[in-house]
Amino acid sequence: xxxxxxxxxxxxxxxxxxxxxxxxxxxxxxxxxxxxxxxxxxxxxxxxxxxxxxxxxxxxxxxxxxxxxxxxxxxxxxxxxxxxxxxxxxxxxxxxxxxxxxxxxxxxxxxxxxxxxxxxxxxxxx
RNA sequence: CGGGGGAGCUAGGGGGUUGCGGCGUGCCUACGGGCGCGCUGAGGAAAGUCCGCUCUCCAAAGAGCGCGGUGCCAGCUAACGGCUGGGCGGGGCAACCCGACGGACAGUGCAACAGAGAAGCGCAUUGCCUGCCCGUUUCGGCGGGCGGGUGAGGGUGAAACGGUGGUGUAAGAGACCACCAGCGCGGCCAGUAAUGGCGGCGGCUUGGCAAACCCCACCGGGAGCAAGGCCAAAUAGGGCGCAUUGGGGCGGCUCGUCCCGCAAAAAGCGCCGGGUUGGCUGCACGAGGUGCGCCGCGAGGCGCAUCCCAGAAAGAUAACUCCCCACGACAGAAAGCGGCUUAUCGGCCCCCCCGGAGG
RNA sequence: GCGGGUGUAAUUCAGUGGUAGAAUGUCUGCUUGCCAUGCAGAAUGUCACGAGUUCGAAUCUCGUCACCCGCU
Numbered sequence: 001x002x003x004x005x006x007x008x009x010x011x012x013x014x015x016x017x018x019x020x021x022x023x024x025x026x027x028x029x030x031x032x033x034x035x036x037x038x039x040x041x042x043x044x045x046x047x048x049x050x051x052x053x054x055x056x057x058x059x060x061x062x063x064x065x066x067x068x069x070x071x072x073x074x075x076x077x078x079x080x081x082x083x084x085x086x087x088x089x090x091x092x093x094x095x096x097x098x099x100x101x102x103x104x105x106x107x108x109x110x111x112x113x114x115x116x117x118x119x120x121x122x123x124x125x126x
Numbered sequence: 127c128g129g130g131g132g133a134g135c136u137a138g139g140g141g142g143u144u145g146c147g148g149c150g151u152g153c154c155u156a157c158g159g160g161c162g163c164g165c166u167g168a169g170g171a172a173a174g175u176c177c178g179c180u181c182u183c184c185a186a187a188g189a190g191c192g193c194g195g196u197g198c199c200a201g202c203u204a205a206c207g208g209c210u211g212g213g214c215g216g217g218g219c220a221a222c223c224c225g226a227c228g229g230a231c232a233g234u235g236c237a238a239c240a241g242a243g244a245a246g247c248g249c250a251u252u253g254c255c256u257g258c259c260c261g262u263u264u265c266g267g268c269g270g271g272c273g274g275g276u277g278a279g280g281g282u283g284a285a286a287c288g289g290u291g292g293u294g295u296a297a298g299a300g301a302c303c304a305c306c307a308g309c310g311c312g313g314c315c316a317g318u319a320a321u322g323g324c325g326g327c328g329g330c331u332u333g334g335c336a337a338a339c340c341c342c343a344c345c346g347g348g349a350g351c352a353a354g355g356c357c358a359a360a361u362a363g364g365g366c367g368c369a370u371u372g373g374g375g376c377g378g379c380u381c382g383u384c385c386c387g388c389a390a391a392a393a394g395c396g397c398c399g400g401g402u403u404g405g406c407u408g409c410a411c412g413a414g415g416u417g418c419g420c421c422g423c424g425a426g427g428c429g430c431a432u433c434c435c436a437g438a439a440a441g442a443u444a445a446c447u448c449c450c451c452a453c454g455a456c457a458g459a460a461a462g463c464g465g466c467u468u469a470u471c472g473g474c475c476c477c478c479c480c481g482g483a484g485g
Numbered sequence: 486g487c488g489g490g491u492g493u494a495a496u497u498c499a500g501u502g503g504u505a506g507a508a509u510g511u512c513u514g515c516u517u518g519c520c521a522u523g524c525a526g527a528a529u530g531u532c533a534c535g536a537g538u539u540c541g542a543a544u545c546u547c548g549u550c551a552c553c554c555g556c557u
Contacts (some may be wrong), residue, residue, distance in 0.1 A: 003146080006159095010440060012403090045440065055173090055458050059443090067445045070145070095445065 003070055009045030009081060018045070018083040025108045029090045029101045030065075033083040034109045042076060044069050045083045052088060061086040068099045076111045 022035030
């Protein structure tokens with residue numbers, strides 16, 4: 001998943017809790033639902049409905065969002081369930097723009113730790 | 127060289143760093159798991175769900191009617207509405223391509239508009255011929271009325287009841303004749319057959335639509351892996367039917383068959399209502415792939431060798447970066463398999479046809 | 486994974502082999518000082534798309550696309 005299974009939201013009721021009673025922040029590319037959990041770590045879920053397009057398009061959206069979440073994971077407060085809903089304009093954006101949008105929404109939801117810069121790419125240079 | 131036809135293969139490639147699913151294995155474990163190593167990880171259509179089958183449940187999967195499907199012949203196959211070969215019909219100069227391609231003397235039905243008439247032996251309102259009467263006449267005829275013959279000509283239509291030539295006649299007509307086409311019934315030859323070839327007899331034409339009902343032949347019991355099996359948890363301990371020819375399995379009906387019941391209750395069988403949306407299994411070694419040999423025109427079959435090739439459960443292939451090139455289409459497994467159909471940027475190989483030029 | 490249905494004018498729907506229709510809406514005119522109402526008239530469609538059967542297809546057959554519903 002880009003994320004180990006312990007960091008995933010897996011149960012339908014967890015999704016419902018975040019979608020219905022969580023805090024919602026919305027951007028042009030993404031929508032976040034955030035709700036506190038009783039755990040020592042965060043859990044993430046991604047919702048890709050039929051409206052997003054074909055199976056290939058939905059898989060693509062999930063993978064891009066997962067990669068972005070993995071980039072941001074270390075800089076977020078712990079103890080939250082986060083549901084991310086991608087919107088169709090996401091496909092036209094480069095990856096860096098998706099990371100930026102996700103980071104902005106996380107800051108808006110009060111998830112980011114103070115004064116931590118986003119690291120550069122994790123991949124080493126040859 | 128240009129244009130065209132057929133049959134296949136392929137689906138950007140090569141690295142670096144960080145990650146994800148599965149299997150095996152070693153170590154650690156506060157049994158939740160963690161770390162390391164090795165192997166492996168989407169398609170030719172994975173799609174649409176249009177067919178067929180395996181598998182599972184409905185006791186077993188039986189018969190008739192009904193309903194649905196298929197429809198030239200032979201074969202292949204587990205099976206098919208698929209494929210191969212052949213026949214017939216159509217298209218193309220050709221290579222080759224396309225075809226739901228049984229039956230209209232078993233029956234019922236349909237054919238708007240136009241037209242005299244639309245399938246029954248039916249039609250005269252244009253035309254052709256003619257009898258009688260009247261008028262007229264340049265004595266050849268002409269015009270009108272009443273009647274008869276005709277289906278040849280013109281005309282309508284998608285379609286008009288054989289075609290061409292002749293004989294015949296007042297004018298005509300399969301009325302008669304020759305040839306041709308079609309229909310029916312035999313014969314001989316080739317072929318497993320569909321069918322084709324040759325020849326005979328008969329009557330004299332008896333049309334179209336069955337993707338209209340229908341008839342004939344063949345096939346089909348129903349549901350689907352959310353099938354089904356096991357475990358755990360949780361709720362309720364409730365309501366209804368069950369001798370009369372009863373209740374139910376049985377999903378349209380009947381037969382047949384099976385389970386339960388034959389009355390107080392209980393138990394039993396079935397239905398409804400109520401509870402649970404957790405885990406394991408089914409779940410990946412198969413009508414499997416590859417290579418070789420043999421049989422077959424071919425689809426394919428047989429034998430031997432060899433390989434193990436996704437298996438998730440909010441659902442695994444990603445992020446960044448470097449190089450190369452023709453700058454990368456359609457698109458993501460969910461029980462499995464065989465087909466069909468649809469989407470698709472391109473690239474490569476082979477065979478064949480037509481035209482031009484040259485040897 | 487499986488089963489079923491719908492697609493016709495701007496909208497809601499008829500039409501099931503033979504000229505594509507109704508209501509509402511739109512437009513024009515009349516009525517009114519003006520508007521509404523009323524009256525008269527007009528415009529209109531790839532019958533979702535592509536093939537086939539038929540003399541002829543919205544209608545019958547096959548395929549495709551889109552949308553909707555049900556089973557858990």
